[in-house]
Amino acid sequence: MSGVDPVLGYALEVNGTRRHVTGSWLGESLLDVLRDRLGLSGAKGACEQGECGSCSVLVDGELVCSCLVLAAATVGSKILTVESFGQPGELSDVQQAFVDCGAVQCGFCTPGLIVTVHDLLDDDPDPDESAIREALAGNLCRCTGYGRIIDAVNQVSIRRRGDAAVTP
Amino acid sequence: MSAADQAVRAPRVGASAPRPDGGPKAQGRFAFSSDLVADGMLWGHTVRSPHARARIVSVDTTAARALVGVHAVLTSLDVPGRPTFGLEFADQPVLAADEVRYQGEAVAVVAAVDAETARRAAEAVRVEYELIDPLTDAEAAIIAAPIHPDGNVVRHLVIRHGDPVPDDPTLDGLVSVEGTYTVGMQDQAPLGTEAGLALPADDGGVDLFVSTQWLHVDRDQVAASLGLAPDLVRLTLGGVGGAFGAREDCSLQIHLCLLALATGRPVKMVYDRTESFVGHVHRHPAVMTYRHWAHPDGTIERVDARLVLDGGAYASSSAAVIANAACFAAGPYRVPHAIIDGWVVRTNNPPCGAMRGFGAVQTCFAHEAQMDLLAEALGMDPVQLRLHNALEPGDQILTGQVITGTAPVAEVIRTCAEAPLHDDTDNDNGAGVYALPGGAGRTTDRGDVRRGTALAVGFKNLMFSEGFDDFSTARVRIENGLVTVTCACAEVGQGFVTLAQQIVRETLGVDQVALAPADTSIGSAGSTSASRQTWMSGGAVLAASEAVRARIADAAGTDDIDAPEFVEALRFGTWDELVEHHHAPTVALDANGQGNAHVSFAFAAHRATVDVDVELGLVKLVDLVTSQDVGRQLNPLQLLGQLEGGTVQGVGLALMEEIVVVDGRVMNASFTDYLIPTIADVCDLRVAAIIEQPEPGAPFGAKGVGEAPTIPSTAAVVAAVRAATGLALPRTPVRPSDIALGERS
Numbered sequence: 079m080s081g082v083d084p085v086l087g088y089a090l091e092v093n094g095t096r097r098h099v100t101g102s103w104l105g106e107s108l109l110d111v112l113r114d115r116l117g118l119s120g121a122k123g124a125c126e127q128g129e130c131g132s133c134s135v136l137v138d139g140e141l142v143c144s145c146l147v148l149a150a151a152t153v154g155s156k157i158l159t160v161e162s163f164g165q166p167g168e169l170s171d172v173q174q175a176f177v178d179c180g181a182v183q184c185g186f187c188t189p190g191l192i193v194t195v196h197d198l199l200d201d202d203p204d205p206d207e208s209a210i211r212e213a214l215a216g217n218l219c220r221c222t223g224y225g226r227i228i229d230a231v232n233q234v235s236i237r238r239r240g241d242a243a244v245t246p
Numbered sequence: 247m248s249a250a251d252q253a254v255r256a257p258r259v260g261a262s263a264p265r266p267d268g269g270p271k272a273q274g275r276f277a278f279s280s281d282l283v284a285d286g287m288l289w290g291h292t293v294r295s296p297h298a299r300a301r302i303v304s305v306d307t308t309a310a311r312a313l314v315g316v317h318a319v320l321t322s323l324d325v326p327g328r329p330t331f332g333l334e335f336a337d338q339p340v341l342a343a344d345e346v347r348y349q350g351e352a353v354a355v356v357a358a359v360d361a362e363t364a365r366r367a368a369e370a371v372r373v374e375y376e377l378i379d380p381l382t383d384a385e386a387a388i389i390a391a392p393i394h395p396d397g398n399v400v401r402h403l404v405i406r407h408g409d410p411v412p413d414d415p416t417l418d419g420l421v422s423v424e425g426t427y428t429v430g431m432q433d434q435a436p437l438g439t440e441a442g443l444a445l446p447a448d449d450g451g452v453d454l455f456v457s458t459q460w461l462h463v464d465r466d467q468v469a470a471s472l473g474l475a476p477d478l479v480r481l482t483l484g485g486v487g488g489a490f491g492a493r494e495d496c497s498l499q500i501h502l503c504l505l506a507l508a509t510g511r512p513v514k515m516v517y518d519r520t521e522s523f524v525g526h527v528h529r530h531p532a533v534m535t536y537r538h539w540a541h542p543d544g545t546i547e548r549v550d551a552r553l554v555l556d557g558g559a560y561a562s563s564s565a566a567v568i569a570n571a572a573c574f575a576a577g578p579y580r581v582p583h584a585i586i587d588g589w590v591v592r593t594n595n596p597p598c599g600a601m602r603g604f605g606a607v608q609t610c611f612a613h614e615a616q617m618d619l620l621a622e623a624l625g626m627d628p629v630q631l632r633l634h635n636a637l638e639p640g641d642q643i644l645t646g647q648v649i650t651g652t653a654p655v656a657e658v659i660r661t662c663a664e665a666p667l668h669d670d671t672d673n674d675n676g677a678g679v680y681a682l683p684g685g686a687g688r689t690t691d692r693g694d695v696r697r698g699t700a701l702a703v704g705f706k707n708l709m710f711s712e713g714f715d716d717f718s719t720a721r722v723r724i725e726n727g728l729v730t731v732t733c734a735c736a737e738v739g740q741g742f743v744t745l746a747q748q749i750v751r752e753t754l755g756v757d758q759v760a761l762a763p764a765d766t767s768i769g770s771a772g773s774t775s776a777s778r779q780t781w782m783s784g785g786a787v788l789a790a791s792e793a794v795r796a797r798i799a800d801a802a803g804t805d806d807i808d809a810p811e812f813v814e815a816l817r818f819g820t821w822d823e824l825v826e827h828h829h830a831p832t833v834a835l836d837a838n839g840q841g842n843a844h845v846s847f848a849f850a851a852h853r854a855t856v857d858v859d860v861e862l863g864l865v866k867l868v869d870l871v872t873s874q875d876v877g878r879q880l881n882p883l884q885l886l887g888q889l890e891g892g893t894v895q896g897v898g899l900a901l902m903e904e905i906v907v908v909d910g911r912v913m914n915a916s917f918t919d920y921l922i923p924t925i926a927d928v929c930d931l932r933v934a935a936i937i938e939q940p941e942p943g944a945p946f947g948a949k950g951v952g953e954a955p956t957i958p959s960t961a962a963v964v965a966a967v968r969a970a971t972g973l974a975l976p977r978t979p980v981r982p983s984d985i986a987l988g989e990r991s
Contacts, residue, residue, distance in 0.1 A: 081775075103362070114361075120274020120279040122487070124437045129917035132437060154768045160274035168270055178267035180883040183891065184739025185271030186487030192272055194659040206682055215926040218917065220437050220488050221739045223890030224925040226883075 081153040088153050092116060093162040096097035103149050108142075109133045111149035120160035120189045124218070131217035134190035135159045141197045143216075160189035163196060167241060171234050172196050179230040191217050195231055203242075204235055252504035256757035259946055262883035265744045266761065267737070279484025280441035280516045285984055287443070288317055290505050290515035291364035292498070292525065293354035295346035298382070299594040300375035300395065302344055305354060310370040316361040319371060322353075324504065327473030328601035333463065333495050333599065338560040340471050340500050346375070347393055347559035348596055349911050350524025357505040357513050360791065365755065371458070378601035380910035385533065385902050386558035387591040387609040393559070398592045400557050401565040403572050405839030407644045410548060417539045419899025423619040424537040427612035428977040430904035432558075434601050435922050438487015439495040439522040443514045443518050444506035450862045451478030453741070457486040459493045459736050462770035471500045472507065479503065483764040489738035490895070491600030492526040494775055495562050505741040523915035527562045528598030528905055530590065532571070532608040532711045532980045534615045544626050544634045548583040549576040549616075552889055553609065555590040562599030564590040570706060572606030573645050576615035578655045578705040578849050579635040584644050586839065594910045600775055602895060603640035603956040606706035611978055614702040614961035618968070629663040632703055643847075646840040652939040652949075655849050658873040659703055661935035662851035667699065668869035683857055683864035685926065694861040697868070698970025701853040704957030707844040708950045709778040713834045716778070716845075718787035719769030721824040722750060727817040729754065732762040733782035733792075735771035740952055741760030741884040742779050746787045748880060753791035754798075769826060777848060777950025780880065785945040786827035788906040793823035830943055846941055850874040852893065852962035853934075858970040863982030865901055865967055867927070870959070873934045877949035889955045890931045896959025898923050899966075904979050 082088040087100035090111070097116050099112040112118045112135070121144050122132040128143040135144045164170040169177065172195045182188050191214065198205060198213040205213065210231050219227065257263035270276035307319040317871045322329060322343035329343065330336040342353045354371050358364040381390050389399045442456035451474060458464050461481045469479040486493065505513040517525045524827045532555045539548045553571050557564035572588035601607075621628035636655040642648050684690030710716040720733040731750055737743045747759040764771070799805040802815035835841045855869035872889055879885050902921040906913040914920045940947025960978055968975050973988040 113281075119277075121516075122278070122437070123280070123516075124487075125917040127519075127916060127918055130437065130934040164273055166273070166275065167269070169272060173269070173272035176272045177264050180262070180887050182268045182271050183741070183887055184436070184438065184486060184488040185267065185276055188271050189274035192274070197874060211926045212680070214685070215924045218437065218922060218924060220435055220490070220895070221891045222887055222920060223892075223894035223923075223931065224928055225461065225931055226887055227925065228930075 082150045088150055090149065090152060090157060091155065092118065092157045093159060099149065100109055102149060106149050107145050108147040108149040109144040109150055114143060122186055122189060124186065131194060132187050132190040134193040134217065136193060136197060141194060147205050160192050163192060172239060175230040175233045179233055180226040181222060181230040187217060187219040191227060199234060199238065203238055256751050258752040259880050262881055263748050265741055266747060267743060277485050278438055278487050279455060280438060281482055282455055282514065284442040284443060284445060284512035287512040287514050288357040288359060288509055289361040289364040290355055290357050290502060290513045291307050291368040292352050292521065293368045293373065295342065295351045295353055297346060297368045297375055297377055298380035299378045300346050301378060302342060302346065302353065303374040303376050306372040307354065309372065310367045311362065312357060313367050313370060315363040316340050316356060316367045317511065318357045318505055319367065320355050320504055320508060324508065325471055328470040331467045331471055331500060332497050332561055333563050333820055334565055335396065335561045337394065343441060345810045347594055350596065352501065352736055355501045355505055357509050363834065366956040368447065382593050382595055382910045384554050384593055385590050385969060387593045388589060393594060394592050400561045400592060401568050403568055403588040403839055405572050405584060405586040405644050407581065407840065410583045410585045417548060420539040420541060420547050421623050422537060423623050425618060425619060425976055426535045427616060428535065428613055429532045429608045429611055430979055431531040431598065431907060432601060432899050433523060433905050433920060434492035435488035435920065436488030436490055436492055439517040439519060440525050441516040442484060442498055442502050443512060444502035445512045446506045446510050449478065451480065452506050453480045454503055455482050455484040455500060456491060456499055457484050459489050459738060459775055460773035461734050461764065461766050462775065464496055464499045465766050467496050467502050468503050470622050472503055475964065480764045484735055486736060486738040489774065490602045491775060494600040494773055497959040498838045499653065512875055519917055520915045521911055522608060523905065524596060529601035530557060530567055530598040530608065534609060534612040536612055538620050539614050540620055540624060542624065544624055544631045546635050549581050551575050551584045553589065556585045556593055556595055557590045558593060558595045558597035560597045562597050564599065567599065567605040569712060571609045573643065573843065574606045574706055574751060575613060576644055577610065577617065578637045578703055580637060581644060586644060595907050596905065596912060602892065603953050604776065605704065606704060606957050609956045610702065610704035611961045614958065614965060615788050618965055624687050629659060629701055630699060645835060645843055647842045647844060649847065650940050651846050652875065652877065653847065654875045654937045654939055655703065657937045658849050658851040658875055662853050662873040663869055665853065665871045665932060665934040668855050681866065683859035684862065688699045689862060690859045690864065694859050695857050696860050696970040697855065697857050698966040698968065699853065699855040700962055700965030700969045701851060702958040702961035702965055703851045704961065705847050705849040706953055706957060708846045708848055709776055709781060709829050711832050711844045713832055715828065716772055716782065717826050717828040718771040718782040718786040719824065719826045720783060720790045721768060722787065722790040724794060724816060724821040728760060729756050729758065730760045730762055731787055732768050733771050733783050734764050734766060734768055735779050735786060736764060736774040738774050740774065740779065740784060741881065743812060744782055744884060745780060745880055749784060750791050753788060753795055777953045780948055780950045781944050782829065786825055788945045789825040789827050790823045793825055794821045796823055797823065829990045833986065845950060846944065846948045848875055848951065848954040850958055852958045854962040854966040856963065856966055856970055857964040858985060860971055861986060863984065863986035866930045867897065869932065870929055871932045871934050872955065873937060874951065875937045876951050876956055877944055878947040879937050880935060880948050885951055886933065888951045889933060892952060892955030893931050893959045894923050894928050896956045897928060897963055899960045900963035900978055900980060902979055
């Protein structure tokens with residue numbers, strides 16, 4: 079893997095910032111590097127095998143489970159984590175809708191869902207219910223039963239279309 | 247107050263206030279226990295038994311200790327205080343000494359510089375085992391040689407209600423149905439696994455940040471096993487990634503504190519999913535044999551049942567689980583005579599304890615199947631049969647306790663049953679074949695699809711029962727106009743933090759309410775379980791707020807929270823009240839299982855509609871309807887979240903969720919192999935009715951709402967599959983082979 083030196087480490091572009099990774103062993107997952115070496119704990123580990131989506135991030139615009147991606151293999155890629163959406167105290171439209179619609183309970187699955195829903199709505203601004211269910215089928219939530227999550231996605235979709243309608 | 251003031255007023259009781267931790271959680275900035283770090287922190291790991299039952303011949307830690315970066319390897323010899331722990335009985339070794347009794351039992355713990363080194367050190371601990379045949383059959387365990395010094399029977403509870411004459415000849419002329427029902431072992435599967443961070447303190451004590459349901463009972467168990475005074479063990483709630491019963495028992499709490507004190511360094515531990523499956527208790531598997539007798543008009547005369555719950559290797563909360571299973575064994579119906587023979591036993595299977603619904607889920611699956619059989623035998627409509635026998639205030643439950651509070655059983659049944667059936671014209675939603683049982687796999691032939699609809703009803707107690715002195719503690723302090731609530735109630739996602747703010751706003755007329763961290767610096771709030779925190783900690787916060795309000799009213803000369811004198815006094819005074827709130831006392835059950843053991847009850851009904859591919863055994867949920875008795879809604883949005891989330895956990899137990907245990911070994915300890923419902927597996931939940939009849943004694947009349955949705959949902963979904971297929975399906979979860987290869991009833 080080019081740009082990866084076992085001793086000197088490597089650099090990742092995370093949320094628009096170049097971050098140097100040292101001390102990482104070459105087989106380390108992107109999830110563990112983000113959480114334990116870069117202090118970005120937004121992505122959560124809950125299954126370690128790509129079943130639950132809690133660790134979802136975008137790598138070059140592609141939605142991935144960061145637990146299944148080798149960190150060293152993302153050198154040269156643009157990585158976006160949940161921390162890239164909104165600012166501290168200033169929520170993105172998806173984050174705000176999750177709070178307003180009651181889509182957050184324990185919140186452990188929420189960061190992964192936020193990344194996934196941003197990805198969905200960027201691709202398909204007006205998803206019908208089956209498209210929402212298909213897009214979110216890789217994100218397990220144990221608290222909500224998913225009803226308020228669908229509500230939140232619909233609310234953002236409607237609002238964005240409303241905003242688009244008044245924007246020349 | 248002007249209209250403008252009203253418009254910006256922060257939401258009070260009855261409004262859908264947003265949760266205060268919602269923003270940070272949605273941004274990934276909320277600190278769960280697994281996110282915590284400290285300078286100089288080590289990582290812990292647990293050495294676990296690969297065997298369901300074995301004698302420990304030796305434990306050799308030499309190789310593990312020799313690894314670079316390893317700071318401690320601890321075994322049972324390193325536990326300075328009480329060698330055992332447990333929620334009700336201290337019967338489980340902190341670290342196994344002579345024998346392991348289930349696969350996954352902790353034998354040693356290590357601490358090392360990083361997680362990977364800790365994992366390798368754990369692998370390097372050499373444990374020599376001498377295998378013993380595991381006892382894995384709960385029925386056999388009743389009379390088998392004991393696997394534990396305390397014996398195999400954790401509790402045998404017999405309820406004799408009315409005048410249940412054995413082999414009563416007067417029953418001969420009645421309509422009778424019988425059946426044996428089985429419930430598999432369900433996992434709570436909270437998304438956050440067990441995690442915590444322990445820090446040694448200068449005073450010789452320890453500070454533990456941990457995700458748990460009950461800080462104080464953890465504190466007491468940690469202190470006992472560390473041999474420390476309780477005040478030297480201080481617990482603070484770390485962000486909790488769901489609980490559902492999985493965090494009521496200690497998992498890594500004692501281990502972390504042992505390691506922190508042994509190393510003098512902060513120690514963090516996070517279970518991976520596989521370890522989590524053996525690191526916490528599960529829902530008890532149950533085998534339940536029932537017989538019902540009813541008069542030709544449908545009036546139930548008698549119910550006999552024998553319940554055998556598998557508690558696994560250690561007691562946990564088994565004694566309370568079997569009490570619930572037995573007390574609510576006949577469902578929310580008038581039953582003049584009953585004998586309920588309840589057993590919960592030790593085996594070498596994984597330990598079982600609390601999970602949402604707590605015993606009532608298992609018996610609801612059985613009693614509702616019986617009610618459907620009875621309706622069929624009587625030639626009666628199953629909803630009419632339920633309505634005919636529905637409990638009302640003034641009726642007795644099986645324990646002889648007269649219901650003095652609200653019991654809108656007929657209302658939840660009627661409203662749920664009367665909801666219009668699913669309208670297929672907007673079923674597909676453009677999904678086409680995706681909406682069939684085979685889903686995206688496109689395996690289902692439309693000609694093989696059968697539809698079924700069925701209804702189920704269930705109930706359980708709220709809060710702790712059988713004479714337990716159940717209380718919560720809350721403090722409300724106002725200084726410089728800033729209102730702060732302190733309560734050790736564990737927020738696990740249910741939304742207590744939101745309700746606490748709403749209650750204080752309602753009582754004191756303020757908008758801004760700060761919440762202090764939940765920790766052991768204040769008295770216990772009790773457990774976040776048993777649908778109890780709205781009543782108990784909500785009640786404590788209400789009582790503390792009212793105490794503050796009374797003091798302010800004295801000073802201001804008015805009790806009107808909107809009066810300028812009151813607002814002024816509140817803002818410029820310092821007010822501080824701490825209240826311990828107890829619910830009405832209960833008593834233990836007597837030798838016949840009779841007595842006023844419970845405080846209050848909540849009732850719920852579900853109606854499920856399913857499409858079943860009878861050739862492939864696949865089930866598609868088409869529609870779910872519910873009605874629930876809630877006393878009073880405090881936050882409609884959070885209530886809806888509890889109804890939806892609880893219902894889907896019940897759906898999981900109906901259709902997919904089971905820990906498969908073979909010879910005491912868990913075969914599917916991962917989210918690849920243990921399936922929980924995804925968003926593609928479920929349908930919308932339609933709420934037919936929220937029944938609001940204020941419950942006497944409850945804060946604002948509100949009943950706890952968390953568990954009731956999980957109780958009848960399983961029974962309703964399986965009954966709908968029965969209705970679609972004509973199969974008996976006496977076991978849940980229903981597996982595809984049960985349908986495709988099943989025998990018609």
